[in-house]
Amino acid sequence: MHVPDGFINAPVSAVTGVVAAGAVAVSLRGARRELDERTAPLAGLVAAFIFAVQMLNFPVAAGTSGHLLGGALAAILVGPFTGVLCVSVVLLMQGILFADGGLTALGVNVTDMAIVTTVVAYAVFRxxxxxxxxxxxxVTVASFVAALLSVPAAAVAFTLIYAVGGTTDVALDKVATAMVGVHVLIGIGEAVITALTVGAVIAVRPDLVYGARGLQQRLKLRVNGELVDTPAAAPAAPVAARSSHRTVWITGLVTSLVLAGFVSFYASASPDGLEKVAKDKGIDTRTKAHASEDSPLAGYGVKDISDARVSGGLAGVIGVGVTIVAGTGVFWAVRRRRTADSSPAAVPEGV
Structure with a gap:
């Protein structure tokens, strides 16, 4: 659902840019409460994983494909504020390095794919x-439903933005029907990916899933005909916890690299939902050339490498690497700011 340059006029693009910048600023502040020494590295990994899975377009109808948006997955794994930042980092990397999603439309894409999906998904989830x-x-069931609903919500949001700032004269009722219809199907794929990923992390380290915090229920035993709580389990040793956390992180990174570097070659080549609707309804008649179309990685391939499999795989690996470095840098900076703000030196005298 990456909106290219030319779909939305300059005034509305500017307004959505302001909205996106404001939401990112609020999210930077809110993420301080969500991130700690365990989840800051995980947030960077989530951003890289979303980048990798977005390369895996899956068929949803004849001549149409879809891909993960990621707002629901990020919000549930690392929190809604951090989730907005995760998807925003991905969109920024895609726009600058891979010419995917217009740079003048970056505000539209962040508003639609990062803000709307995350807010709707997390509200439904909670x-x-x-x-x-x-x-x-x-938690897994709620993740499925939240992800399923977040995708058509983004389709509705795009339709509303297009109704205000679209650059072509197209019947909006037809655009809305086509967008929502195809993105309900894409939402099913989003829901499956989100539920499987959340379920996998919960099975190994439920404490790392933001949406599962506080949901652990004490088991009960029947003693003399009455149900009583079982004794609380002893907390895991710090060394064991760090080792388990490291295992999750390495597994996630390897999975992301394999998906982007190898599995992506077998992704559907059909246009995604927005591209298909735009072509069928004439929305794409004023599409502009991307400012980064000469990037060495434009189109998710490495320039001057003729072998499509090698070119695409290497581009995917580079994308995962750049995204995880950029994302982890942002989240560690936010985490360090939280630590600085909560230090004794940061508290005024008399408080």
Whole structure:
């Protein structure tokens, strides 16, 4: 759903740019409360994983494909504020290095793909978690539903933005019907990927899943006909916890590299939902050339490498590496700012 340059006029692009910048600023502040020494590296990994999985377009209808948006996955794994930052980092890397998503449309893409998906998904997720039994399975189920609904919500948001700032005269009812229809199908794929990923992390380290915090339920034993809480388990040793955390991080990184560097070669070549609708409805008639079209990595391939498999795989690996470095740098900086703000020297006298 990456919006290219030319779809939305300059005034609306500028307004969405201001909205996106404001949301990122708020998220930087909110992420201080979500990130700690365990989740800061995980947040960078989540950004890299989203980048990798977005390269895996899957078929959803005849001549149409879809890919992960990632807002739901990021919000549930590392928190809604950090989730907005994760997806924003991915969009920035894609726009600058890979010519995917217009640079003048960056505000539109951040608003639609980072803000709307994250806010809608996390609101749905929290509502479901409060109603469902307090179990790990409920977190996975809630993740599925939240991700499923977040994608058509982004399609509706794009339609509204296009209604205000679209550069072509197209019947909006037809655009809305086409966008929502195809993105409901894409949402199913998003939901499956999100639920599987969240479920996998919960199975290994539930304490690392932001959306699962506080949901662990004490087991009960029947003693003399009455149910009593089992004794609390002793906390894991620091060394064992660090080792387990390192295992999760390495596994996630290797998975991201394999997906981007190898599996992406077998992704669907059909246009994604927005591209298909834009072509069918004539929205793309005023598409402008991308400012980064001469980038060595434009189009998710390495310039001057003729072998498509090697070119695409190497571009994917570079993308994962750049994204995880950029993301981890941002999140560690936010984490260090939180530490500085909470240090005794940062507290005024008399407080």
């Amino acid at each position: 509502g479901l978690v409060k109603m469902l039994p307090r179990t790990r399975r409920s």
